[in-house]
Amino acid sequence: MPTLQETAAVPRVQPCCPPLTRQELSPADAATMAAMFKALGDPVRLRLFSKVASHPDGEACVCDIADVGVSQPTVSHHLKKLREAGLLTSERRGTWIYYRIAPTVLAALSVMLSDAP
Amino acid sequence: MPTLQETAAVPRVQPCCPPLTRQELSPADAATMAAMFKALGDPVRLRLFSKVASHPDGEACVCDIADVGVSQPTVSHHLKKLREAGLLTSERRGTWIYYRIAPTVLAALSVMLSDAP
Numbered sequence: 258m259p260t261l262q263e264t265a266a267v268p269r270v271q272p273c274c275p276p277l278t279r280q281e282l283s284p285a286d287a288a289t290m291a292a293m294f295k296a297l298g299d300p301v302r303l304r305l306f307s308k309v310a311s312h313p314d315g316e317a318c319v320c321d322i323a324d325v326g327v328s329q330p331t332v333s334h335h336l337k338k339l340r341e342a343g344l345l346t347s348e349r350r351g352t353w354i355y356y357r358i359a360p361t362v363l364a365a366l367s368v369m370l371s372d373a374p
Numbered sequence: 375m376p377t378l379q380e381t382a383a384v385p386r387v388q389p390c391c392p393p394l395t396r397q398e399l400s401p402a403d404a405a406t407m408a409a410m411f412k413a414l415g416d417p418v419r420l421r422l423f424s425k426v427a428s429h430p431d432g433e434a435c436v437c438d439i440a441d442v443g444v445s446q447p448t449v450s451h452h453l454k455k456l457r458e459a460g461l462l463t464s465e466r467r468g469t470w471i472y473y474r475i476a477p478t479v480l481a482a483l484s485v486m487l488s489d490a491p
Binding site: 277298307310368 | 419
């Protein structure tokens, strides 16, 4: 297995929180989670996120997902925002950077938004 | 049971979508869902949303949830944004307006963000 190298240091953002229906968010948790939702609150970013999430093997090279109707620098900018919010991780392997949904993020968001009492 | 009256017409926004891990979002669905995430992408709005979601009986009067450290007009502005995004519904009963999480919204968001393959 090749050695994997992180492309850039990004803050470690931990998703959190019990279901919203069970317990009110603390101000600190609300700040963390609002940053994640804000990152998903742009149609192009959300499409990029969904392209990574739905890609075979759960990871995608920027070359796999860049057809969203904006320039390549704009795609890179959006991917950076998703990384900074803790939603994506990235690894450089050779020439390419590969993106994955950050571990535990989807499950955490899903639990937080579940409508279980 | 009293007759309930909607306080204002807001667009009917329907949440949608299979899990992101299963299928890429269409541009149209991405626009709809990004608007919901954008509405949740502000810490105060997310706290208000969580206060409504976690309130006993699943509904809250603005008087129940306004202690988020901003002025009452700002609270009203945020609640309007949450309604416009399709996340909250509101009903006037007598003097007060009561807010609820829009039916199906939490379940739809939770399914979309679930990490089931």
